[in-house]
Amino acid sequence: MTSRLDRLEKAGLIACRPHPRDRRGTLVTLTQEGRTVIDDLVGAHVGNQRRALAGLGADDQHSLNGLLAKLIAGLAEGGETAAGERPRPPRAIR
Template sequence: MTESKGTGHDAVDAIAAQWYAVRPELDTAPMAVFGRIYRIGRAMEERMERAYAPFGISRGEFDVIATLRRSGEPYTLSPRQLSATLMLTTGGMTGRLDKLEKAGLLCRQPDPHDRRGLRVTLTEHGLDVVDAAVVAGLQVQREALAGLSDEESAALAGLLRKLAEGVTG
């Protein structure tokens, strides 16, 4: 069975039914939740990549410049702060910073308070790009939620928050 709109059945239901056919004693309720979360995540990842592509950035690169933007003026953080916020290794962060610096979206400078440290700062061009990209990304997310009422969207957000707290501690 493939995913279909309006029928009340989707590919996750088909997978659960297949498991029931071969292992009827299994409770597949968790699969119904996490299978859908996984599929939604993958679909949204692709949509967000397309939303950010016109700005010359990937979703991961957006995350870096958005973190700087959200930090407030002067839009400066250390690479360690960025890595911790984005849950990236220092190697992964370095690659993103290299690309973003080459594109003129951020700059790295010595930390005036730590001779061994660096500070990463959003440039004016980076500020313009992230401000436009966040609008494009929110539009994609808004479109994805269009099938839900405001109340349903709020309830879903609350349930996912509760689930995330249980999963991530």
């Protein structure tokens, strides 16, 4: 994780500073350049999702959403994901 943060900081996408009350922690914030990159990527990602789902009608998209929710629920039964996070159900794409 540290090497990833170091690369992002060197690229000017994030700023890191020590946590004011916990010497073990580091506070990480996006820079304006980082926000711009995220905004561009989110738009591209949403566009890719729309293109991927374009061949499915509303009923098929609803069915797919339900199936994906079942897959994620199956992962949740095991507790946490490999990244140590609780899985979240998918959101409908509009």
